[in-house]
Structures are given as C-alpha cells and as structure tokens.
Amino acid sequence: MDWTNFITADKDVLAGKPRIKGTRLSVELIVGRLADGWSEAEVLENYPSLTKKSLQAAHAYTYELMNTNAVYTAPHSKPI
Template sequence: MEWQQFITSDKMILPGKPIIKGTRISVELILELFGSGWTENQILEAYPNLSTDSIRAVFAYLKDCLQQELYFPITS
C-alpha cells in the first residue's frame, strides 16, 4: 500500500495534520472513529468521499510512523 497516494499534509488545512487527500478528514479522526467502535462500512457511509483504500492508507501511514519511531514512549 502506497499511503502517499492517499495521505497528505497542508499547513493551511487543519494546521498541517495528516489528512486524506482531497478532504479535510484527518488521519486522527479516522482512528478516533475506529477506536469508538465504528466499522469501516459506517465510516464509508458517513463520509462517502472516502474509499476503502483511503481508510487502509491511514493504517499504512501509522505503521510507517511507528517503524520510524514517531511515537510516544509508554512508561509504566
């Protein structure tokens, strides 16, 4: 999955947060929706300008961020 085809950042949109290209829908929002129990179908119904591939790109982007150690350390 080439997430770069679907995810971008523009300092003029949501102060530079990663978003799905052609929308103002942030990666963060998609993750929040899944974290709240939404299904992929519910997200696609609520945001018809998204595609299955754009949602999958969110997770590919997140995976790359974690591989590059762009995360907050968890302490116990």
C-alpha cells in the same frame, strides 16, 4: 500500499494535520473513529468521500509511524 497517493498535509489546511487528499478528513479523525469502535463500514457510510483504499492508506500511514522512533510509549498507570 503506498499511502502517499492518498494522504497529504498542508500547513494551511487543518493546521497541517495529515489528511486524506481532496478532503478535510484527518487521519487522526479516521483512526479516532475506529478506536471508538466504529467499523470500517460505518466510517465509509458516514464519510462518503472516503474509499476503502483511503482507509487502507490511513492504516498504512499509521503503521509506518509506529515503525519509526517518533512514537513514544504511554506511561504506565498507577495501581489503584
């Protein structure tokens, strides 16, 4: 999946956050909803400007970021 067909960033829109082209929906928002337990069907239902392909692009974009050295591991929590 070539996510560049679906995701863009513009410093004048959403402070430059990566977003789905033609929308003001950031990849961060989409991934956040999924992380909160929303199903893809719920995301698509609540954001009708999204498509299955744009959701797939958000996943592909996130996957590519995870494969770069730009991602840092979370600190380990301290034992209670």
